[in-house]
Amino acid sequence: MRKLWVLLVGAFVMSVLAGCAESGEASKDDTVTLKVGAASVPHAEVLEYLSDDIANEGVKLEISILKDAVQTNQQTADGELDFNYFQHIPFLEQTNKESNLDLVSVGGIHIEPFxxxxxxxxxxxxxxxxxxxxxxxxxxxxxxxxxxxxxxxxxxxxxxxxxxxxxxxxxxxxxxxxxxxxxxxxxxxxxxxxxxxxxxxxxxxxxxxxxxxxxxxxEGPESPYVNIIATTKEKEDDAAIQIVVKWLTSDKARKFFEEHYKGAVVPVF
The missing domain is CATH 3.40.190.10 (Periplasmic binding protein-like II)
Known part of the structure; x- marks a missing residue:
């Protein structure tokens, strides 16, 4: 009888541990990974700077440095990238027109005077x-x-x-x-x-x-060429992308732009 009781207790403990393991895996799976195409400066730099804050809200960023602007927009439209961050609205509109894409802006971040x-x-x-x-x-x-x-x-x-x-x-x-x-x-x-x-x-x-x-x-600060986050219409309201936009328009991001680029990059939020 004692042996049977030990076996039952052991089975119960293993069951609890297994449940904890499954719970841990589920928690891990709650992290959303977003693939982003970005210019190296200042776009990728500020994303890297904010990556821990963004990760704390369950969003991990995989950042690829763009090599071709039009190709990066095409990859975003095709779903290879979840969003991109390198361009202003006039460029996006021109690319949409020339390449028959339908990307949209989900947030203006900064101006880079030309x-x-x-x-x-x-x-x-x-x-x-x-x-x-x-x-x-x-x-x-x-x-x-x-x-x-x-x-x-x-x-x-x-x-x-x-x-x-x-x-x-x-x-x-x-x-x-x-x-x-x-x-x-x-x-x-x-x-x-x-x-x-x-x-x-x-x-x-x-x-x-x-x-x-x-x-x-x-250019002066009145430049209309605001750099944006661009994605597809289907992902326009995606919760994970909105978390990224929230941090890119935060006081922490503003301070980063102002301290690191000394007026060469001007936040618009």
Missing amino acids: GVYSKTIDSINDLPQNAEVAVPNDVVNFSRALLLFESNGLIELDDAKKNDFTIEDITKNEKNIQFIGVDSLLLVRSLDDVVASAINTNYALEGGYNPIEDALII
């Missing part, structure tokens, strides 16, 4: 006649670069248009500036071959430039 840099001149007023200037080759940022040059009195654009400016829309160009379209990822490298380059701030930061100190001219 600037012009050079290795050969110290002032935009020193730009020589017929100077070759590299600008992003996508429609939206090409137009953005032309608008920056216009706002600084270097060219004039057709006032009948509001956006999507091209070379043909330049109505006045006294210095005969030669604007050359270059892939955004190569703009910093292009500085070895041209007089100046108009560079997105995240790429300028990656290249070791301080936009506030090194840019010859730079």
Whole structure:
């Protein structure tokens, strides 16, 4: 009888332990893993900085550094990525149009003022006649670069248009500036071959430039090019993605942007 009682107690203990193990596994399974495509600076940096806070709410991030902007949007649309964080709304809208995608913004995070840099001149007023200037080759940022040059009195654009400016829309160009379209990822490298380059701030930061100190001219804080979290319409209200957005628009994120980038990245929340 004593032997039987011992066996029964042992079985009960094993059952309890097994239940605890199953409970632990269930708790582990409650963690949601989100795959995100992000630019390295500042997007991936701030996500890494907030990753523990986000994980404490049950969301683990797998961050991939983007190599091609359009491909990253396609991967998001195809479900290979749950969301991406690298672009502004005008670029997203243009990509949706050109690639027949239907991605949406689920939150504006920050602005990266767009600037012009050079290795050969110290002032935009020193730009020589017929100077070759590299600008992003996508429609939206090409137009953005032309608008920056216009706002600084270097060219004039057709006032009948509001956006999507091209070379043909330049109505006045006294210095005969030669604007050359270059892939955004190569703009910093292009500085070895041209007089100046108009560079997105995240790429300028990656290249070791301080936009506030090194840019010859730079957009003001009123820039409409807010960097966003983008995903599919099906995932627009996803609870896990909303947790990420919550932390990216938190006081902790604001402090990170302000202390690490010194005005080169401006939070919009």
